[in-house]
Amino acid sequence: MTTSANGNNTYRPDAIIVGAGIAGMQSALDLADQGLQVLLVEKDSSIGGHMISLAKVYPTLDCASCITAPKMSASAHHDNIRIMVNTEVRGIRSVRGSHFVKLFKKATYVNFDKCIGCRLCEYACDSEYPDPFEMGLGAKRAISVPFTNAIPQKAVLDPELCTTCGSCARVCPTDAIEYDQQSEEVEIETDAVVVASGFALNSLGVKSQYHALQNKNIMTALTMERLLAPHGPYGRVLRPSDGKVPSSVAFVLCAGSRDASIGVPYCSRVCCMYAIKQAMLLSGALPIADITIYYMDIRAFGKGYEQFYQNAKAMGINFVRGKVARIDPIEDGDLSLHVESTEEAENILQEHRHDLVVLAQGMVPEWNPSISTPVAVASDGFVATPSLTAPTSTSADGIFVAGVASGPKDIVDTIAEAGAAAMQVSRYLYQKRAAATPEYALGPALVG
Amino acid sequence: MARKSLTPEQKQALMTMRERMGGISEPKKEHQKQLVAARKAIRKMLSEAPASVPQLAAALHLPTDETLWHLTGMRKYGFVTEAGEDGDYLLYTLVQGEESTAGH
Numbered sequence: 001m002t003t004s005a006n007g008n009n010t011y012r013p014d015a016i017i018v019g020a021g022i023a024g025m026q027s028a029l030d031l032a033d034q035g036l037q038v039l040l041v042e043k044d045s046s047i048g049g050h051m052i053s054l055a056k057v058y059p060t061l062d063c064a065s066c067i068t069a070p071k072m073s074a075s076a077h078h079d080n081i082r083i084m085v086n087t088e089v090r091g092i093r094s095v096r097g098s099h100f101v102k103l104f105k106k107a108t109y110v111n112f113d114k115c116i117g118c119r120l121c122e123y124a125c126d127s128e129y130p131d132p133f134e135m136g137l138g139a140k141r142a143i144s145v146p147f148t149n150a151i152p153q154k155a156v157l158d159p160e161l162c163t164t165c166g167s168c169a170r171v172c173p174t175d176a177i178e179y180d181q182q183s184e185e186v187e188i189e190t191d192a193v194v195v196a197s198g199f200a201l202n203s204l205g206v207k208s209q210y211h212a213l214q215n216k217n218i219m220t221a222l223t224m225e226r227l228l229a230p231h232g233p234y235g236r237v238l239r240p241s242d243g244k245v246p247s248s249v250a251f252v253l254c255a256g257s258r259d260a261s262i263g264v265p266y267c268s269r270v271c272c273m274y275a276i277k278q279a280m281l282l283s284g285a286l287p288i289a290d291i292t293i294y295y296m297d298i299r300a301f302g303k304g305y306e307q308f309y310q311n312a313k314a315m316g317i318n319f320v321r322g323k324v325a326r327i328d329p330i331e332d333g334d335l336s337l338h339v340e341s342t343e344e345a346e347n348i349l350q351e352h353r354h355d356l357v358v359l360a361q362g363m364v365p366e367w368n369p370s371i372s373t374p375v376a377v378a379s380d381g382f383v384a385t386p387s388l389t390a391p392t393s394t395s396a397d398g399i400f401v402a403g404v405a406s407g408p409k410d411i412v413d414t415i416a417e418a419g420a421a422a423m424q425v426s427r428y429l430y431q432k433r434a435a436a437t438p439e440y441a442l443g444p445a446l447v448g
Numbered sequence: 449m450a451r452k453s454l455t456p457e458q459k460q461a462l463m464t465m466r467e468r469m470g471g472i473s474e475p476k477k478e479h480q481k482q483l484v485a486a487r488k489a490i491r492k493m494l495s496e497a498p499a500s501v502p503q504l505a506a507a508l509h510l511p512t513d514e515t516l517w518h519l520t521g522m523r524k525y526g527f528v529t530e531a532g533e534d535g536d537y538l539l540y541t542l543v544q545g546e547e548s549t550a551g552h
Contacts, residue, residue, distance in 0.1 A: 109465075123525070124451075126480075126484075127480060127483075128483060128521050129479075130517065137517070137520065138520050138521070138524060139517065139518075139520055139521030139524060139525075159465065159468075159469055161476075162465075162469075163472055163476065163480060164462055164465060164466045164469070164472065166454050166458070166459075166462050167451075169452075169454055169458050169462075170451045170452050170453070170454060171450065171451055171452075173450075177458075178461070179458065179461035179462045179464070179465040180461035180464060180465065216513050233520050233524075234516075234520060235523070235530075238516070238538070240513060240516065241512060241513050241516075242501055242502060242505075242512035242513065242516065242537075243500070243501035243502075243512070243515075243516040243519075243537055243538060244536045244537055245533075245536050245537070245538070247536070
């Protein structure tokens, strides 16, 4: 039986969007604005995806949350969009043109209809753990609103962290805490699905020569984004090992991609530009720090990107062409980078000392191919797009893909592709319904 | 912050949740014990004078990264604030009003 997001069996959206990052939200908004009913499914406790955690975007250096937050708000308040957070897709089965999406809704132990987001429960909780939104650098409590501009602004209790002291229920003014809430599985029928499941970064441990897992001062670019964000964990850029204000920061490009030895032979497409962006932001935050980017080649392919690169060089960012072979920890928490230079005829093997290192890890798919779906994945693990002329189509009829789920791409391309996926869905639904009901071809409004 | 008593239904639900979790695990108990002890010690030291991460870590025999994490949490929830710099390091102090609860 098909059940719905609100427990009854009448809810049947026109499309289900898997993932509420920038791609999912854009697709949802474009479909909803055409009058179609959309269910937006997100595995985390807030919509917004990776983009809401970024500091700024390149090459304009616009504030990332100033772009993302309005889309989050528009999605949450749109009459035609329903949002399910804390919900994982467990499978998709297609039967005679319909798709049945199996969803696992994790218990939050908070009644979202009653919660007013006052955070009194969070302030009363005394159990603190590293905050995944801050890449472990900040602290979160066992019951908390995910982050400042999260949508929905609702507290979520993590049973793995809770000491069951009951403090949250004692202070909740609306009696929203429900310790007996259960996770549930629902299956929802729809006509179309958009996979917008985004990306993850490969582990810092993929190159053992960098000793990154053993060293707090070697971080991913997403961690650096949090350090650079105005509401980041420290409120400024500090070294995680000891709180020192860094004086020499290195970026190592292609640290987790373009390397067949770690199973990621492809280019992640965004690392060159975000490293340049972060270097520019760092030079503003730490005016006297030396900032060096170690690169194989700079891929500045988009509009305004080359100028952005030239601006960074003019600002004094140091670019060293070469491959970092090894990173060794040395005294005072500093790091020694062993570099093979490819731009100098002599002095090929170099050693440079830095007190903070950012590794450009590779983008890998977040989409879990082990769940039962008719969607095929390519050899690189991203959702396969069989037709070069239809980049948002998948191997399954009625299931489309948007954004990084089909391969690495930047925010600009992701948003453009999400719009294209929405139009593909719209066209697909129109053709399907017109075939079933000829009057529909004259105009959907005539058949209601 | 007004505190209510838990209703019998809430108490029962809390017990059921604890049972479902298999009780409070030893690592969780140990984490909570160390958290309370470290926060108490940091508050006490900061009530006397502002201090940097290395100064707190050395005096309290805590790893520097853990000390920074504690200060980050205490700053987020309004217990400490920055109070200038000491070389390459920031100094932290208790926010006004928190001095009286230091050590508690």
